[in-house]
Amino acid sequence: MRILVIGGVAAGAGAATKARRVNEEAEIVLFEKGSYVSFANCGLPYYIGGVIEDRDELLLVTPELFRERFNIDVRINSEVTKIDPKAKTITVKTGSRSKREPYDRLIIATGGTPVTLPVKGAETDGVYHVFTLPDADRIMSRLELGMKRAVVVGGGFIGLESAENLRARGLEVTVVEKLPQVMSNMDGEFSDAIIRELEAAGIRVLTGVGLAEITGRKKVTGVVLDDGTQVKADMVIMAAGVRGSTQLAEMAGCRLGATGGVWVDASMRTSVPDIYAAGDMVESLNLVTGKKVRIPLAGSANKQGRVAGANAAGGHMTFKGVLGTAIIKVGGLTAARTGLSAREAEAQGYDFECVYAPGFSNATYYPDAMPLLLKLTVERQSGRLLGAQGIGRKGVDKRIDVLATAIYGGMTVFDLEDLDLAYAPPFSSAKDPVILGGMIASNVIRGEIDSCLPSDIPALLADKGTVVLDVRTQEEWDEGHVEGAVLLPVDELRARYAELDPKKTYAVYCGVGYRAYNACLFLKAKGYRVMNVSGGMRAIRMGV
């Protein structure tokens, strides 16, 4: 059996080695059009920033190792230009020579291609992607010349990580994002907190404005935005997304799905016999919605490659699907998401509630406890957890991974209440933020209490039938409060509640939602219409 693999990064490299483990006798050849296989492309921004000092650290497996350990024939600088599924051959171009290679099984792992926006000047010297090791090498050489200003086009993972790392190198950095927010796979309020953190690091962030032109004749001198703004720059990082490299698969006749990604079944088989596909250019099942999505991330690419490799070699494995779990470090802040954001749940037509769960990384009486904020997206009738987002300076990764596991398992928020998570003061609280989130959401889903979101406050203030009630202390109020709110500290509520108008509805907030929750239940028992502003001031301010 002759197994050919096209593409040698995450999915392709994993597919080839897994195929070898499943089938010792097969001939396995891997073709990579670039000069490197199996390099850590997620590490590139950190290499540029000097966080990762040794370039060799990024080279996970060398062609020699593939040969010696796995008996895999790795051919770098070899571009596959054609697939003939009838003849079961591919055409490989190495240098100026083209050669046909027969296959029994073919694994396409061509990954993605970073988008270059079609603007004037996009090809000017000084415009870079952060996608391959040679990209990083070019940027590093440039930086050694003493660059002063960079514009990063795109406010997604690669854009923000690159911006932060260039800033760490001392450059003036401006991020330009066409959408109204950065990190568009999270709800807008998380973007606000991330932008504040970027700005605190001295990075300028422009949202809702697109790139119109890159200026400079021989070398980049700056950019012009579509509102006319001009920004000076010595270099431009083009981080405007990654397009799936589906051309070869299409050429082979592989069906594309509605997402534009290559369609595969659970075994990572394409629609063409004996051709498998894995990685950034395939579409995957979203395990929450049951719909296909294309989410190009390293974790999925690795798993898909392993499954494609095993099956191409005669094994029987499956890849179930994705939740779109993702995480980013921005300065000292961590932001992460899994499943459906509120925006996504809305777009998919779910009947859902959102709640915020403000907690701490660990017991507050133990040193270095840091606030964090979770947002849960919950199916209203079933209580099923649809998605989660989190932000904070410590421990967010843990909570998102727990929540991703819960979503994978089809759990409800009632299950979250009962999770048995590890507690000791250095690691968590007796009520971990995830459990707390389960309790808060369960109270809402069970109908014990009505909830609203900080984003509802402007409308509530405008509504004459509603009063926004602050139940914190006078001291907290003095340090900042919602303009237009009324103060009645929770610990005076029992004595003074008769001051409130029973004809009004009260939207109650406090610091994190706990005092307001108690106040709401008291007022509800006294016959008032109440709702808890989920997450309190921490969510109102997105202060973590």
Next chain:
Amino acid sequence: MRILVIGGVAAGAGAATKARRVNEEAEIVLFEKGSYVSFANCGLPYYIGGVIEDRDELLLVTPELFRERFNIDVRINSEVTKIDPKAKTITVKTGSRSKREPYDRLIIATGGTPVTLPVKGAETDGVYHVFTLPDADRIMSRLELGMKRAVVVGGGFIGLESAENLRARGLEVTVVEKLPQVMSNMDGEFSDAIIRELEAAGIRVLTGVGLAEITGRKKVTGVVLDDGTQVKADMVIMAAGVRGSTQLAEMAGCRLGATGGVWVDASMRTSVPDIYAAGDMVESLNLVTGKKVRIPLAGSANKQGRVAGANAAGGHMTFKGVLGTAIIKVGGLTAARTGLSAREAEAQGYDFECVYAPGFSNATYYPDAMPLLLKLTVERQSGRLLGAQGIGRKGVDKRIDVLATAIYGGMTVFDLEDLDLAYAPPFSSAKDPVILGGMIASNVIRGEIDSCLPSDIPALLADKGTVVLDVRTQEEWDEGHVEGAVLLPVDELRARYAELDPKKTYAVYCGVGYRAYNACLFLKAKGYRVMNVSGGMRAIRMGV
């Protein structure tokens, strides 16, 4: 409705406040025999060590707050001496006066009592528990006198945390544990690693030896162990476990379960009408085995209290059960567990496999990646995850929480393979250790490869039909290897495998199990009988 709560720490305090939220009209009275309610007893060792500097940090809620915010009547220094379930009264002793108090609903949350070993001298001045705030106060006063040496009796959570914190105060500390290992809820190899860490911090650890006597007439001068060893000490910390305080419940006629804990149903009702119980003295359902267990931990106590309080007040909530998830920080090391250890699975008669998954806290090419080691207990036929243990210097808490969530959800190791966990270089690897563990375990459960454990090595070495084969490099071998093993580096295996004897079985190890896995599959394809020593040298050495 009059709801009385006996006990004011985790379960009792939570029960009272939840009861209030569910029922604004009820009269709620909480009786606490000590002087403090709702204090952070998990923080006591850290207060003793000076990690938590401010004593007030440990006081989570004061009686005043209970009164003002929750309209709960808290009576401290009030010991309940009798329950009369027919008359529906309790008898409360405050000072020298006793009074009967009627109830409609009663919640017993009497918690536990630290065990005082019945040895000569156990009542000597200088013998302390670390259980209440006055305990900590007494220890702190003593420390101010300039103590030099402490003996800690018991190698569980409280014992080890106390030992570490007393050592941090500069004392010479000896831990004495009657069992052959510390942290008896984890498998022995984890104890070995923990003991090494304690010893590195300058703490002496004696296992397999019990306390025979505490010496000193007026004040403690030392201890005598049951092997005759004498250890000098100015103070003795008695941390030999916590016994459930079931006396009052028993007096009321509440049935005890086989574990000796108070029997409750899912609503936290005892066998006596209108009496609920929650906290350390009740037994809970083990969600893995379906059997009752008594695991006194703060997380469960909090959840149980909430459920008991809600239901006593007229609500309808349930508490499902526990996994025994627990975690401890020892020096720079974190050790954690959930579900069943190998020893527990063995004792329960499960047909199971164990595998080690050695991973890293985050991407190895990103700074500060720290090795960690997971051990999974897996039901052999179903692949169901029965339990997990972990040890390492960073990120162990996250992995144990993810695994606890997976066990709660009844997931298999095949599910772990497919989890969509958050990956960016500062937080994890593309294959998170949990996913890696799923892959390793799945390969074994699917029958792709046979596996053995480091603990099997002595028997394998003694077996003439088996060869222990090291497939690392000569350099690694020279730095240390299994005595009696044979070296054949994986990258020479394809050229040299004919040197191996096809009549023998090969137990193959490497650094963490990955090279050995590849070597095994190669040798298996060539007709050799092989097994992978799970976890490689990292598990053999427990080196994290």
